[in-house]
Amino acid sequence: MTVNRPSSDTSHLYDGKTVRSSAPSRKKIAGQLGSGSDIPKDAIPEVEIPSFIESLLGGPLVPKTKFLPPAKMVQNLQLGVYGILVALSLMTYMISPAEGTIWYMITGSLGIATIFQLILIATATGTGFWGTFQRDGRFTLISNLLFILAILRFASSKIMLSNDMFGLQDKPFLLSALVVVYAVLLIMYFELTNGVMRYSMLDTSIRTNEVYVMNPQKVVGKYHRSLLINPLIATVLATIVLSANTILPFIVGIFSKDTALRMEESVELISVYGVALGTFFVFCIVGGLFALNLPTHLQNFREKRAED
Amino acid sequence: MWSRKSAMLGSLAIAMYLLGLTLRNSQLVTIAVVIFVFLTWAALFGGHADVAATGRRADEWSGEEGSALNSVSAMRKLSSARIFEDGELNITLRMQNHSSLAKILEVRDRVPEVMRIKDGSNYILMELGPRRETFIEYTVECPLRGFYSLGPVAVRIQDPFGLFHKEKELHVYNDFLVFPKMEDLSDTFVKSRVPKIFTGAVNIRQPGPGSEFYSLREYFEGDSFRAINWSAYARTGKLMVNERERDAVSDIIIIVDSRSVAETGPVSRNALVYSTRAAASLAKFFLSRRDSVGVVVYGDEVASVDRDTGSKQLYVILTKLSGAVARGNIPLQVVVNRILPHINKGSPIIFLSNLEDDPTIVNALRDFRARNFDVTVLTPSSLEFEFDAHRIDRTGYEVMKTERDVLISELRGLGVNIMDWEPDMLLSTALAGARGF
Numbered sequence: 001m002t003v004n005r006p007s008s009d010t011s012h013l014y015d016g017k018t019v020r021s022s023a024p025s026r027k028k029i030a031g032q033l034g035s036g037s038d039i040p041k042d043a044i045p046e047v048e049i050p051s052f053i054e055s056l057l058g059g060p061l062v063p064k065t066k067f068l069p070p071a072k073m074v075q076n077l078q079l080g081v082y083g084i085l086v087a088l089s090l091m092t093y094m095i096s097p098a099e100g101t102i103w104y105m106i107t108g109s110l111g112i113a114t115i116f117q118l119i120l121i122a123t124a125t126g127t128g129f130w131g132t133f134q135r136d137g138r139f140t141l142i143s144n145l146l147f148i149l150a151i152l153r154f155a156s157s158k159i160m161l162s163n164d165m166f167g168l169q170d171k172p173f174l175l176s177a178l179v180v181v182y183a184v185l186l187i188m189y190f191e192l193t194n195g196v197m198r199y200s201m202l203d204t205s206i207r208t209n210e211v212y213v214m215n216p217q218k219v220v221g222k223y224h225r226s227l228l229i230n231p232l233i234a235t236v237l238a239t240i241v242l243s244a245n246t247i248l249p250f251i252v253g254i255f256s257k258d259t260a261l262r263m264e265e266s267v268e269l270i271s272v273y274g275v276a277l278g279t280f281f282v283f284c285i286v287g288g289l290f291a292l293n294l295p296t297h298l299q300n301f302r303e304k305r306a307e308d
Numbered sequence: 309m310w311s312r313k314s315a316m317l318g319s320l321a322i323a324m325y326l327l328g329l330t331l332r333n334s335q336l337v338t339i340a341v342v343i344f345v346f347l348t349w350a351a352l353f354g355g356h357a358d359v360a361a362t363g364r365r366a367d368e369w370s371g372e373e374g375s376a377l378n379s380v381s382a383m384r385k386l387s388s389a390r391i392f393e394d395g396e397l398n399i400t401l402r403m404q405n406h407s408s409l410a411k412i413l414e415v416r417d418r419v420p421e422v423m424r425i426k427d428g429s430n431y432i433l434m435e436l437g438p439r440r441e442t443f444i445e446y447t448v449e450c451p452l453r454g455f456y457s458l459g460p461v462a463v464r465i466q467d468p469f470g471l472f473h474k475e476k477e478l479h480v481y482n483d484f485l486v487f488p489k490m491e492d493l494s495d496t497f498v499k500s501r502v503p504k505i506f507t508g509a510v511n512i513r514q515p516g517p518g519s520e521f522y523s524l525r526e527y528f529e530g531d532s533f534r535a536i537n538w539s540a541y542a543r544t545g546k547l548m549v550n551e552r553e554r555d556a557v558s559d560i561i562i563i564v565d566s567r568s569v570a571e572t573g574p575v576s577r578n579a580l581v582y583s584t585r586a587a588a589s590l591a592k593f594f595l596s597r598r599d600s601v602g603v604v605v606y607g608d609e610v611a612s613v614d615r616d617t618g619s620k621q622l623y624v625i626l627t628k629l630s631g632a633v634a635r636g637n638i639p640l641q642v643v644v645n646r647i648l649p650h651i652n653k654g655s656p657i658i659f660l661s662n663l664e665d666d667p668t669i670v671n672a673l674r675d676f677r678a679r680n681f682d683v684t685v686l687t688p689s690s691l692e693f694e695f696d697a698h699r700i701d702r703t704g705y706e707v708m709k710t711e712r713d714v715l716i717s718e719l720r721g722l723g724v725n726i727m728d729w730e731p732d733m734l735l736s737t738a739l740a741g742a743r744g745f
Contacts, residue, residue: 151335151336152336155331179335179338179339180338183338187343187346194469198470205431209429211432212428214434219412219435222412222435222468225468227468230469233349234349235342237345238338241345242341273332275337276337279325279337279341283348298352
C-alpha cells in the first residue's frame with residue numbers, strides 16, 4: 001500500500017491548471033469591478049481642460065481662489081472704474097445715436113431703436129458696476145462686450161451725435177477729438193476693469209504668500225504713472241494719425257502748392273478712405289520701425305544714456 | 309510677445325477698422341485707430357526690455373557662474389545636495405541686474421511639482437535697481453525620494469498693462485537627491501546560517517567564538533574553564549559548557565520590486581515607496597552591524613549594488629534606491645536566475661514586493677528555498693493603499709484580498725518568512741511578524 005506523505009510543496013495541486021500566482025493588477029481590475037464596466041472616476045487623475053472662453057481669456061472666468069477683501073490699491077482702481085464708467089456711458093449715449101444701430105436696422109423704428117440702445121448702454125453700465133464691485137470677471141466681460149456692441153454702427157455715416165449739447169456737430173476737429181477721447185476712455189475702461197482683477201489676484205497672492213513682491217510701491221507706482229501717461233500719449237498720437245489727411249497735403253504743399261490744394265479738396269482724402277489711407281501710411285512706418293528692431297535699439301540707447 | 313489681452317484688443321481694432329472701411333463709417337475707424345495707437349505705444353515704449361531681445365543663447369551659460377544673459381543673470385545655492393524624505397532644503401536665488409536701468413521683473417524659480425514651498429516664495433515680482441542684485445530665499449519640503457532638479461529660472465518683463473511681455477528661461481539648474489526615509493530598527497531577526505572566513509559582530513546560527521548564548525554541551529578536554537556552566541553542573545552532575553553563537557559577517561541581499569505595478573496606489577503611499585524606505589532602513593541596520601549588504605532593484609532592468617560594508621556603501625545603496633522608478637515588468641524568476649550564481653549559499657534574502665502581476669514569484673522563491681536561502685518577504689499591500697484611496701469597492705477588495713492571502717499561504721508553505729505589510733504597520737513590527745514573533 002502506498003502512502004502519500006504530506007509535502008510542503010503544493011505545486012502538484014495545480015498540475016495541468018493555469019496558475020495565476022498573483023492578484024490581478026489593480027489597474028486592470030479597476031475596469032472590471034462595480035456595477036458597470038466603467039473605470040472608477042477617482043482612478044483617473046483630474047485634468048481640468050479650460051473651456052474655449054477660458055483659453056481665450058487665459059484663465060478661468062471665475063477664479064478658483066476667492067479674493068481677499070480689496071486692498072487700498074484695488075479700492076482706488078475700483079473708484080477709477082466707476083468714474084470712467086459714468087463718463088463712458090454718457091459719451092456712448094452721445095456718440096451712438098439710434099440711427100445706424102443694429103436695432104434700427106432690425107426694427108426700422110427710431111423709437112424702439114433708441115429704447116434698445118438706452119437699455120444696452122444701461123445694461124453695460126450696470127454689469128460694469130456690479131462686475132467691478134464684486135470683482136467678477138464674467139460681468140466685466142459682458143459689460144465690455146455690450147459697450148462694443150453699443151458703439152457698432154452698421155451704416156455709412158460721418159460722426160453723429162445723439163445729443164449735441166455743446167454744438168460740436170459743426171466743428172469736425174472737435175468732433176473727431178470727442179471720438180478719440182471716447183475711444184481712449186473705452187480702452188482705459190477695459191484696462192482698469194482688467195487691472196482690478198489683476199491686482200486683486202496679485203494682492204490675494206501676496207497675502208497668501210504665493211508670490212512675494214519686492215518694493216510693491218514702485219511696481220504699483222509705475223502702473224499708476226502709466227494710467228495717466230499712456231492715455232494722454234495715445235490721445236495725442238491718435239489725433240496726429242487721424243489728421244494724416246491734413247498733414248499729407250501740408251507735406252506735399254512744400255513741393256507743390258497746387259497738388260496740395262487738390263489733395264485738400266479731394267473727396268477721397270477727406271472721406272473715411274482718406275483717414276484709412278493716412279492711417280495706413282503711418283502704420284507702414286511703424287511696421288518698418290518694428291522690422292528694424294527699434295524696441296531693442298531704443299532700449300540700448302536708453303541703457304547707454306543711463307550709463308553716461 | 310503678445311498677451312491674450314493685446315491680441316484681443318488688436319483683433320477688435322482690426323475688426324472695427326475693416327467694418328468701418330466697408331461701411332464707410334469714420335467713427336469705427338477712429339476708435340480702431342486709437343486702439344492701434346495704444347497698442348503700438350505699449351509695444352514700443354512699454355518698458356519691456358532686453359532679457360530676451362539681446363540675451364545670449366541659453367546654451368551659453370557657464371557652469372557655476374550662472375546664466376549670464378545680457379542684463380539679468382541668476383545663480384542658485386542649495387543648503388544641501390542630499391536630503392532625506394520630509395527634509396527641508398533652503399534655496400537662495402541670486403538675481404543680478406547688470407544693466408544701468410531699473411527693471412520690474414517677474415521671477416519664477418521652477419520647483420519640482422512634488423515639492424512643497426514651506427517658507428518664502430519661489431515666485432517674486434520685484435523692481436531690480438540698476439546694477440543691483442538681490443537674494444531670494446525660500447524653503448522647500450521634499451516629501452518623496454528621487455533625483456530632482458531645480459530650474460530653470462523663468463524671468464518675465466512686461467509693460468504695466470500686461471499687453472506685451474518678454475520671457476526668458478535662465479538655464480540655471482541644481483540637482484539634488486532625496487533619499488528614502490529610514491526607520492530605526494533595534495533588531496531584524498535576520499541571521500545568516502553560513503559563516504564567513506572572518507569574524508564580525510553578527511551572529512550566525514552556528515556555534516563558535518562569539519558573545520551570544522547558543523546551547524549547552526558536555527565538557528571536553530581543552531574547553532576553557534571560563535565556559536563551564538556551573539549551575540548546569542550543579543543540576544546535572546556533569547560538567548557542562550556554554551556554547552556561544554559564532555560571530556561573523558553575513559551577506560544580506562535585499563531585492564526591491566520596482567516594476568510599474570509597484571506604484572499602484574497614491575503617489576505617497578504605494579508599495580514602491582514602502583519598499584524603498586524598508587530597504588534603506590534595513591541596509592542601514594545591517595551595515596551598522598558590519599554586515600555586507602547588496603541591493604537588487606528590478607523593474608525594466610535588473611540593477612544591483614554589489615555587496616559591501618561601511619557607510620559609503622549605505623550612500624551607494626541610498627542613491628540607487630532614490631533613483632528607483634516604477635517601470636517595466638521583469639519577472640522575479642529572471643532576477644533570481646541572474647543573481648543566484650553570485651550570492652553565497654544560505655545568505656539571508658529580503659524581498660520587498662507587493663507580489664502582483666508576476667506568475668513566477670512562487671517558483672522563483674522556491675528556487676531560493678531549495679538552495680537553503682533564508683528568505684524573508686515583506687509585501688506592502690497595494691490593495692490596502694487602493695482601498696484606502698477609495699479606488700476599489702468592498703467586493704473587489706475582498707475578492708483580491710482572498711487571492712492575495714492564498715498566495716501568501718502558499719509562499720509560507722515553502723518556508724518563506726512572509727508578512728502582509730499593512731500601510732500603518734511599522735517596519736520593525738512587519739519584520740517581527742515575518743519572522744514569526
